[in-house]
Amino acid sequence: MVFYDKRQFLQTKTSIMKKILLLINIVFITLFYNNASAQGVIDSVITTQYIECPGEDGCLTVYTTGNDYTVVLQQANSLLQMQTVATSATFASSVEQFCGLSSGVYQVLLADVNYTPPYPTAFNFDPNTDPDIFDAVTAVLIDPLPLAVAPSDSGLFCWDDTDALININISGYTEPYVVRLEDNANNILFGPTTLGPTDSSFTFPLGLSAGDYTICVTDVWACPELCVPHTIVSL
Numbered sequence: 001m002v003f004y005d006k007r008q009f010l011q012t013k014t015s016i017m018k019k020i021l022l023l024i025n026i027v028f029i030t031l032f033y034n035n036a037s038a039q040g041v042i043d044s045v046i047t048t049q050y051i052e053c054p055g056e057d058g059c060l061t062v063y064t065t066g067n068d069y070t071v072v073l074q075q076a077n078s079l080l081q082m083q084t085v086a087t088s089a090t091f092a093s094s095v096e097q098f099c100g101l102s103s104g105v106y107q108v109l110l111a112d113v114n115y116t117p118p119y120p121t122a123f124n125f126d127p128n129t130d131p132d133i134f135d136a137v138t139a140v141l142i143d144p145l146p147l148a149v150a151p152s153d154s155g156l157f158c159w160d161d162t163d164a165l166i167n168i169n170i171s172g173y174t175e176p177y178v179v180r181l182e183d184n185a186n187n188i189l190f191g192p193t194t195l196g197p198t199d200s201s202f203t204f205p206l207g208l209s210a211g212d213y214t215i216c217v218t219d220v221w222a223c224p225e226l227c228v229p230h231t232i233v234s235l
Contacts, residue, residue, distance in 0.1 A: 047139040053223035059099040076105040080123040103143035110134040145172035151230040159234040163207040173219035184212040210234035
Protein backbone atom coordinates (compact mmCIF):
# COMPACT_ATOMS: atom_id res chain seq x y z
CA MET A 1 0.00 0.00 0.00
CA VAL A 2 1.30 3.46 -0.95
CA PHE A 3 0.71 6.39 1.38
CA TYR A 4 0.67 9.99 0.17
CA ASP A 5 1.69 12.97 2.17
CA LYS A 6 -1.36 15.21 1.84
CA ARG A 7 0.60 18.37 2.63
CA GLN A 8 3.25 17.57 0.02
CA PHE A 9 0.53 16.76 -2.51
CA LEU A 10 -1.14 20.14 -1.94
CA GLN A 11 2.18 22.00 -2.17
CA THR A 12 2.98 20.26 -5.45
CA LYS A 13 -0.48 21.03 -6.81
CA THR A 14 -0.16 24.69 -5.78
CA SER A 15 3.27 24.94 -7.40
CA ILE A 16 1.94 23.54 -10.68
CA MET A 17 -1.00 25.96 -10.66
CA LYS A 18 1.33 28.89 -10.04
CA LYS A 19 3.47 27.85 -12.98
CA ILE A 20 0.41 27.55 -15.22
CA LEU A 21 -0.86 30.97 -14.16
CA LEU A 22 2.59 32.47 -14.68
CA LEU A 23 2.75 30.99 -18.18
CA ILE A 24 -0.72 32.34 -19.03
CA ASN A 25 0.31 35.76 -17.72
CA ILE A 26 3.49 35.78 -19.83
CA VAL A 27 1.55 34.82 -22.97
CA PHE A 28 -1.06 37.54 -22.32
CA ILE A 29 1.56 40.22 -21.70
CA THR A 30 3.49 39.19 -24.82
CA LEU A 31 0.39 39.35 -27.02
CA PHE A 32 -0.64 42.68 -25.55
CA TYR A 33 2.83 44.14 -25.95
CA ASN A 34 3.16 42.99 -29.54
CA ASN A 35 -0.24 44.41 -30.42
CA ALA A 36 0.58 47.69 -28.69
CA SER A 37 3.91 47.84 -30.48
CA ALA A 38 2.27 47.18 -33.84
CA GLN A 39 -0.19 50.03 -33.35
CA GLY A 40 1.64 52.41 -31.05
CA VAL A 41 4.92 53.20 -32.76
CA ILE A 42 3.66 54.51 -36.08
CA ASP A 43 5.16 57.97 -35.89
CA SER A 44 4.65 59.40 -39.33
CA VAL A 45 4.48 58.91 -43.06
CA ILE A 46 6.68 61.10 -45.25
CA THR A 47 6.35 61.06 -49.03
CA THR A 48 8.50 62.40 -51.84
CA GLN A 49 7.18 62.45 -55.36
CA TYR A 50 8.42 63.35 -58.79
CA ILE A 51 7.83 62.92 -62.52
CA GLU A 52 11.05 63.74 -64.32
CA CYS A 53 9.92 64.65 -67.82
CA PRO A 54 6.54 65.58 -69.37
CA GLY A 55 4.42 62.58 -70.29
CA GLU A 56 6.51 60.09 -68.34
CA ASP A 57 5.55 57.97 -65.35
CA GLY A 58 6.70 58.95 -61.89
CA CYS A 59 7.51 57.47 -58.49
CA LEU A 60 6.22 58.05 -54.99
CA THR A 61 8.46 57.10 -52.06
CA VAL A 62 6.98 56.48 -48.61
CA TYR A 63 9.13 56.65 -45.46
CA THR A 64 7.53 54.96 -42.46
CA THR A 65 8.39 53.97 -38.90
CA GLY A 66 6.93 51.20 -36.82
CA ASN A 67 6.13 47.57 -37.61
CA ASP A 68 3.43 45.15 -38.66
CA TYR A 69 1.33 47.22 -41.06
CA THR A 70 0.44 47.43 -44.72
CA VAL A 71 1.31 50.45 -46.86
CA VAL A 72 -1.70 51.13 -49.09
CA LEU A 73 -1.34 53.42 -52.12
CA GLN A 74 -4.51 54.96 -53.54
CA GLN A 75 -5.18 57.29 -56.48
CA ALA A 76 -8.07 59.70 -56.77
CA ASN A 77 -10.52 59.47 -59.64
CA SER A 78 -12.28 62.46 -61.20
CA LEU A 79 -14.70 62.57 -58.23
CA LEU A 80 -11.83 62.51 -55.69
CA GLN A 81 -12.76 59.00 -54.62
CA MET A 82 -9.69 57.01 -53.68
CA GLN A 83 -9.00 53.75 -55.51
CA THR A 84 -6.35 51.32 -54.24
CA VAL A 85 -3.60 50.79 -56.82
CA ALA A 86 -0.92 49.00 -54.77
CA THR A 87 -0.19 47.54 -51.34
CA SER A 88 2.99 46.47 -49.58
CA ALA A 89 3.11 44.56 -46.28
CA THR A 90 5.80 45.91 -43.95
CA PHE A 91 7.05 44.35 -40.74
CA ALA A 92 9.63 46.97 -39.76
CA SER A 93 10.52 50.60 -40.42
CA SER A 94 11.05 50.89 -44.13
CA VAL A 95 11.15 52.86 -47.34
CA GLU A 96 8.54 51.80 -49.89
CA GLN A 97 8.75 53.09 -53.47
CA PHE A 98 5.87 52.87 -55.92
CA CYS A 99 6.77 53.62 -59.55
CA GLY A 100 5.02 53.62 -62.91
CA LEU A 101 2.53 56.21 -61.66
CA SER A 102 0.81 58.84 -63.76
CA SER A 103 0.29 62.39 -62.60
CA GLY A 104 -2.54 62.84 -60.13
CA VAL A 105 -3.63 62.95 -56.50
CA TYR A 106 -2.59 60.05 -54.28
CA GLN A 107 -3.22 58.93 -50.73
CA VAL A 108 -1.10 56.65 -48.56
CA LEU A 109 -2.67 54.64 -45.74
CA LEU A 110 -0.94 52.62 -43.03
CA ALA A 111 -3.33 49.78 -42.24
CA ASP A 112 -3.22 46.88 -39.81
CA VAL A 113 -1.76 43.81 -41.55
CA ASN A 114 -4.98 41.96 -40.70
CA TYR A 115 -7.20 44.65 -42.25
CA THR A 116 -9.73 43.11 -44.63
CA PRO A 117 -10.18 45.15 -47.85
CA PRO A 118 -11.81 47.16 -49.26
CA TYR A 119 -9.86 50.05 -47.77
CA PRO A 120 -11.44 53.45 -47.06
CA THR A 121 -12.11 55.48 -50.21
CA ALA A 122 -12.53 58.95 -48.70
CA PHE A 123 -10.09 61.61 -49.84
CA ASN A 124 -7.95 63.09 -47.06
CA PHE A 125 -9.03 60.21 -44.83
CA ASP A 126 -8.99 60.80 -41.07
CA PRO A 127 -7.26 57.80 -39.41
CA ASN A 128 -8.94 58.67 -36.10
CA THR A 129 -12.18 57.30 -37.54
CA ASP A 130 -10.82 53.78 -37.99
CA PRO A 131 -8.71 52.05 -35.29
CA ASP A 132 -7.14 49.77 -37.90
CA ILE A 133 -5.82 52.68 -40.01
CA PHE A 134 -2.78 54.07 -38.22
CA ASP A 135 -1.91 57.00 -40.47
CA ALA A 136 -2.90 58.68 -43.74
CA VAL A 137 -1.29 61.32 -45.95
CA THR A 138 -1.95 62.76 -49.40
CA ALA A 139 0.58 63.46 -52.14
CA VAL A 140 0.43 64.96 -55.62
CA LEU A 141 2.39 63.82 -58.65
CA ILE A 142 2.71 66.76 -61.05
CA ASP A 143 3.57 66.34 -64.72
CA PRO A 144 6.12 69.05 -65.65
CA LEU A 145 5.09 71.50 -68.35
CA PRO A 146 6.72 71.21 -71.80
CA LEU A 147 9.94 73.17 -72.21
CA ALA A 148 9.72 76.56 -73.94
CA VAL A 149 12.63 78.87 -74.83
CA ALA A 150 12.13 82.45 -76.02
CA PRO A 151 15.34 84.17 -77.26
CA SER A 152 15.91 87.86 -77.89
CA ASP A 153 18.97 90.05 -78.41
CA SER A 154 20.23 93.54 -77.67
CA GLY A 155 20.73 94.38 -81.36
CA LEU A 156 23.59 95.90 -83.34
CA PHE A 157 24.03 99.56 -84.25
CA CYS A 158 26.46 98.98 -87.11
CA TRP A 159 26.75 96.13 -89.61
CA ASP A 160 30.22 95.14 -88.40
CA ASP A 161 29.61 95.41 -84.63
CA THR A 162 30.29 92.36 -82.43
CA ASP A 163 28.62 93.35 -79.19
CA ALA A 164 25.12 91.92 -79.44
CA LEU A 165 23.96 89.89 -76.46
CA ILE A 166 21.47 87.01 -76.67
CA ASN A 167 19.02 86.65 -73.79
CA ILE A 168 16.67 83.71 -73.22
CA ASN A 169 13.54 83.22 -71.12
CA ILE A 170 12.78 79.63 -70.15
CA SER A 171 9.64 77.91 -68.85
CA GLY A 172 8.55 74.33 -68.26
CA TYR A 173 10.54 71.26 -67.23
CA THR A 174 12.26 71.41 -63.83
CA GLU A 175 14.89 73.89 -62.69
CA PRO A 176 17.82 74.21 -62.71
CA TYR A 177 18.23 74.52 -66.46
CA VAL A 178 21.30 73.66 -68.52
CA VAL A 179 21.98 75.99 -71.47
CA ARG A 180 24.30 76.00 -74.47
CA LEU A 181 24.95 78.42 -77.36
CA GLU A 182 26.14 77.37 -80.82
CA ASP A 183 26.93 79.19 -84.07
CA ASN A 184 25.49 78.28 -87.48
CA ALA A 185 28.21 75.63 -87.96
CA ASN A 186 27.22 73.90 -84.68
CA ASN A 187 30.37 75.06 -82.95
CA ILE A 188 29.79 75.52 -79.21
CA LEU A 189 30.34 79.15 -78.25
CA PHE A 190 29.23 78.88 -74.64
CA GLY A 191 28.30 76.11 -72.24
CA PRO A 192 26.85 73.79 -71.43
CA THR A 193 26.38 75.54 -68.10
CA THR A 194 23.89 74.98 -65.29
CA LEU A 195 21.85 77.98 -64.18
CA GLY A 196 20.83 78.79 -60.63
CA PRO A 197 18.10 76.68 -58.98
CA THR A 198 15.43 79.36 -59.60
CA ASP A 199 16.80 81.08 -62.71
CA SER A 200 14.40 81.20 -65.65
CA SER A 201 16.26 83.78 -67.75
CA PHE A 202 19.86 84.08 -68.85
CA THR A 203 22.04 86.38 -70.94
CA PHE A 204 24.98 84.72 -72.68
CA PRO A 205 28.11 86.71 -71.74
CA LEU A 206 29.43 86.90 -75.30
CA GLY A 207 29.53 89.82 -77.72
CA LEU A 208 28.16 88.47 -81.00
CA SER A 209 28.10 89.65 -84.59
CA ALA A 210 25.18 89.43 -87.01
CA GLY A 211 24.33 85.88 -87.99
CA ASP A 212 22.45 82.71 -87.14
CA TYR A 213 22.75 81.03 -83.74
CA THR A 214 21.21 78.10 -81.90
CA ILE A 215 20.28 77.98 -78.22
CA CYS A 216 19.86 74.54 -76.62
CA VAL A 217 18.27 73.96 -73.20
CA THR A 218 17.56 70.95 -71.00
CA ASP A 219 16.97 70.54 -67.26
CA VAL A 220 18.21 68.85 -64.09
CA TRP A 221 16.70 65.51 -65.21
CA ALA A 222 18.35 65.67 -68.65
CA CYS A 223 14.95 65.58 -70.35
CA PRO A 224 14.91 65.85 -74.17
CA GLU A 225 16.88 68.91 -75.18
CA LEU A 226 15.12 71.76 -76.96
CA CYS A 227 17.16 73.74 -79.50
CA VAL A 228 15.78 76.93 -80.99
CA PRO A 229 17.30 79.16 -83.69
CA HIS A 230 17.89 82.87 -83.35
CA THR A 231 19.18 85.39 -85.86
CA ILE A 232 20.97 88.63 -84.95
CA VAL A 233 20.28 91.25 -87.58
CA SER A 234 22.52 94.24 -88.20
CA LEU A 235 21.07 97.67 -88.92
